[in-house]
Amino acid sequence: xxxxxxxxxxxxxxxxxxxxxxxxxxxxxxxxxxxxxxxxxxxxxxxxxxxxxxxxxxxxxxxxxxxxxxxxxxxxxxxxxxxxxxxxxxxxxxxxxxxxxxxxxxxxxxxxxxxxxxxxxxxxxxxxxxxxxxxxxxxxxxxxxxxxxxxxxxxxxxxxxxxxxxxxxxxxxxxxxxxxxxxxxxxxxxxxxxxxxxxxxxxxxxxxxxxxxxxxxxxxxxxxxxxxxxxxxxxxxxxxxxxxxxxxxxxxxxxxxxxxxxxxxxxxxxxxxxxxxxxxxxxxxxxxxxxxxxxxxxxxxxxxxxxxxxxxxxxxxxxxxx
Amino acid sequence: xxxxxxxxxxxxxxxxxxxxxxxxxxxxxxxxxxxxxxxxxxxxxxxxxxxxxxxxxxxxxxxxxxxxxxxxxxxxxxxxxxxxxxxxxxxxxxxxxxxxxxxxxxxxxxxxxxxxxxxxxxxxxxxxxxxxxxxxxxxxxxxxxxxxxxxxxxxxxxxxxxxxxxxxxxxxxxxxxxxxxxxxxxxxxxxxxxxxxxxxxxxxxxxxxxxxxxxxxxxxxxxxxxxxxxxxxxxxxxxxxxxxxxxxxxxxxxxxxxxxxxxxxxxxxxxxxxxxxxxxxxxxxxxxxxxxxxxxxxxxxxxxxxxxxxx
Numbered sequence: 157x158x159x160x161x162x163x164x165x166x167x168x169x170x171x172x173x174x175x176x177x178x179x180x181x182x183x184x185x186x187x188x189x190x191x192x193x194x195x196x197x198x199x200x201x202x203x204x205x206x207x208x209x210x211x212x213x214x215x216x217x218x219x220x221x222x223x224x225x226x227x228x229x230x231x232x233x234x235x236x237x238x239x240x241x242x243x244x245x246x247x248x249x250x251x252x253x254x255x256x257x258x259x260x261x262x263x264x265x266x267x268x269x270x271x272x273x274x275x276x277x278x279x280x281x282x283x284x285x286x287x288x289x290x291x292x293x294x295x296x297x298x299x300x301x302x303x304x305x306x307x308x309x310x311x312x313x314x315x316x317x318x319x320x321x322x323x324x325x326x327x328x329x330x331x332x333x334x335x336x337x338x339x340x341x342x343x344x345x346x347x348x349x350x351x352x353x354x355x356x357x358x359x360x361x362x363x364x365x366x367x368x369x370x371x372x373x374x375x376x377x378x379x380x381x382x383x384x385x386x387x388x389x390x391x392x393x394x395x396x397x398x399x400x401x402x403x404x405x406x407x408x409x410x411x412x413x414x415x416x417x418x419x420x421x422x423x424x425x426x427x428x429x430x431x432x433x434x435x436x437x438x439x440x441x442x443x444x445x446x447x448x449x450x451x452x453x454x455x456x457x458x459x460x461x462x463x464x465x466x467x468x469x470x471x472x473x474x475x476x477x478x
Numbered sequence: 479x480x481x482x483x484x485x486x487x488x489x490x491x492x493x494x495x496x497x498x499x500x501x502x503x504x505x506x507x508x509x510x511x512x513x514x515x516x517x518x519x520x521x522x523x524x525x526x527x528x529x530x531x532x533x534x535x536x537x538x539x540x541x542x543x544x545x546x547x548x549x550x551x552x553x554x555x556x557x558x559x560x561x562x563x564x565x566x567x568x569x570x571x572x573x574x575x576x577x578x579x580x581x582x583x584x585x586x587x588x589x590x591x592x593x594x595x596x597x598x599x600x601x602x603x604x605x606x607x608x609x610x611x612x613x614x615x616x617x618x619x620x621x622x623x624x625x626x627x628x629x630x631x632x633x634x635x636x637x638x639x640x641x642x643x644x645x646x647x648x649x650x651x652x653x654x655x656x657x658x659x660x661x662x663x664x665x666x667x668x669x670x671x672x673x674x675x676x677x678x679x680x681x682x683x684x685x686x687x688x689x690x691x692x693x694x695x696x697x698x699x700x701x702x703x704x705x706x707x708x709x710x711x712x713x714x715x716x717x718x719x720x721x722x723x724x725x726x727x728x729x730x731x732x733x734x735x736x737x738x739x740x741x742x743x744x745x746x747x748x749x750x751x752x753x754x755x756x757x758x759x760x761x762x763x764x765x766x767x768x769x770x771x772x773x774x775x776x777x778x779x780x781x782x783x784x785x786x787x788x789x
Binding site: 212215216219222223224225226227228229230231232235236238239242243245246249259284334337338340341342344345450451453454457458459460461462463464465467468471 | 542546549550552553554555556557558559560561562565566568569572573575576579598599600602603606607626627679680681683684685687688691776777779780781784786787788789
C-alpha cells in the first residue's frame with residue numbers, strides 16, 4: 157500500500173479565473189471567501205463604500221428639518237427615516253468589511269475626499285417640503301438604481317440591497333404621501349410643493365450618472381455583473397415612472413421637452429445641465445464642503461468616545477482573562 | 479437550510495410601481511389618526527379635569543422637549559450605533575409625548591390653543607407648536623443644551639432613572655390612558671436607563687479624557703436634578719386623586735439606582751446645590767431657562783407659519 161500523501165491541489169490562476177467567470181455567467185453570487193480578481197474587489201469596495209457614504213451623508217439634508225418638522229407625526233416619520241439611513245450605512249460598511257476594508261478606513265477616505273458619495277446630497281434642503289420631494293424623487297431614483305443591485309454578483313452587497321430597497325420604497329411612499337397631503341392643504345403649501353419639485357427634478361435625473369457615452373466605469377462593471385443596467389436606461393425608466401406620479405400629485409415637471417413618444421413607447425425628455433453636474437462632482441456643489449465638514453466634525457468630536465469604548469473593552473477583557 | 483434569495487425576479491420593483499394605488503393600507507396613512515382613537519378618555523370620577531390635563535402636559539412636555547434635544551444628535555453622534563440609539567430614545571419620548579398631549583387635550587379642551595376656524599391642525603400639534611415657553615410645563619433638565627456626548631449620557635441617565643420610577647407607579651393610575659402610556663413607557667425607559675448607565679460606566683472607566691468629561695457633565699447637570707423631585711401642586715393633586723405620582727415619593731428609590739451607577743463607576747456625587755427658580759417658580763410653572771424659547775423657536779417655526787397647514 158502506498159504511503160504517499162497527495163499534495164493538496166492548489167488551483168492555478170487560470171482555473172480560479174475560469175471558476176469566477178463561470179459564476180458570473182451563471183448569475184450566481186461571488187462570496188467573500190471566493191477568489192476574485194483584484195479589479196473586481198477594488199471596484200466593489202469603491203462602489204459599496206460610495207453607496208455607504210451616500211447613506212451617511214444623506215442623513216444631513218433631511219436631518220436639517222427634523223427640528224422644524226411641522227407636526228409631531230411628521231417629526232417621528234422623519235427622524236425614523238434618517239435613522240434608517242444610518243442603518244443602511246451600517247449594513248453597507250459591513251459588506252465592505254467582508255472585502256477587507258474597515259469602517260474607520262472608509263470614513264477616513266470619505267472625510268479626506270478620497271472616496272465620493274452621491275452628488276444629490278450636495279444640494280441644499282431649503283424648505284421643509286424638500287423632505288417630501290427627496291422621498292419621492294431622490295429615493296425614487298435611488299430605488300431605480302438599486303433594485304437591479306439586489307441581483308448584483310457579490311453576495312453580501314446583493315443581500316444588503318434587498319433589505320435597503322424595501323426600506324427605501326417605504327420612505328418613497330412616505331415622501332410622496334407628504335406631498336400629496338400638502339397638495340390638499342393651502343395655496344401656500346401647494347406652491348411650496350411645486351417650488352421644491354422644480355429644484356429637485358434635474359438633480360434627481362443626474363443621480364443616474366453621466367450619459368452612457370461619458371461613463372467610464374459602466375462597461376467593465378456590467379461585464380462583472382456588478383452593474384446590470386446603463387445610466388441612460390435607468391434614467392429613462394425613472395422619467396417614465398415619475399410622469400404619471402407628478403400628474404396624480406398635481407405638479408408640473410420643469411422640462412419643456414418632456415413629451416410622450418408614441419413610437420418609442422417612452423418619454424422624450426431634456427438633458428440636465430451636465431456642466432453643473434461635473435462642477436458638483438468635482439467639489440463645487442452648493443454643499444460639498446459643508447457636508448464633509450459636518451461629517452468630519454462629528455467623527456473628530458466622537459474620537460474620544462470611541463477611544464474610551466475601546467479602552468474600556470480592553471480593560472474588561474484583561475480583567476476577564478486575569 | 480435557509481433559502482438564499484439570489485435570483486429573485488425584480489419583485490422589489492412592484493413596491494415602487496405601487497405608488498399610485500390606493501394608499502389606505504400604508505403604515506402611515508393619508509389621514510391623520512387620532513392617537514387615542516378607540517381609547518376611553520372619560521375623566522375618572524372625582525378627578526379634576528384641569529388637574530389631569532396639567533399633569534399630562536408636564537409629563538408630555540418633559541418628553542417632547544428632551545426628544546427635540548436628543549434628535550439634535552442625529553448625524554452627529556460619535557459612531558453610527560450611538561446615532562441610531564439616540565434616535566431611538568428620541569423617538570420613544572416623542573411617541574410618549576404625542577399620547578400625553580392628546581390625553582391632556584381630551585381631558586380639558588380649554589387648554590388647547592385656538593387657531594382659525596378652518597384649521598385642520600390636530601390638538602397634539604396645537605399644544606406642541608402653538609404654545610409659548612411660559613405655557614410649557616417641562617422640568618428645566620429637559621431643555622438645556624446637549625453639551626458633549628458625556629453630558630448627554632448623564633442627562634439621559636438622570637431623566638430615565640426618574641421617569642422609569644414614576645412610570646412604574648403610574649402604570650396603576652386610575653386614568654386608563656395614563657396607565658397605558660406608563661405601562662408601555664416602562665419598557666422604553668428601562669432601555670434608556672440601561673443605555674445611559676452602560677455609557678456612564680464606560681466613560682468613567684474608559685480614558686482620562688472620557689472620565690474628565692463625564693464628571694464635568696455630571697457637575698453641570700446636577701443643579702437641575704432636585705427639581706425633578708419637588709412636588710408641584712398639580713402633581714400633588716393628581717397623586718391625591720389616584721391618577722398621578724408624587725415625584726417626592728420615588729426620590730429614595732431613584733437615589734439607590736444612581737448610587738449603584740456611581741459606585742460601579744467610581745464617581746462621587748457632586749456637591750452642588752439646586753438651581754434656584756424665579757420667586758420659587760421653575761419649569762413646572764412655565765419659568766424656564768433662556769434656552770427654552772430658542773428651542774421652541776426652532777421647533778415651531780414652520781408650523782406657526784401655516785396655522786391652516788395640512789401635513
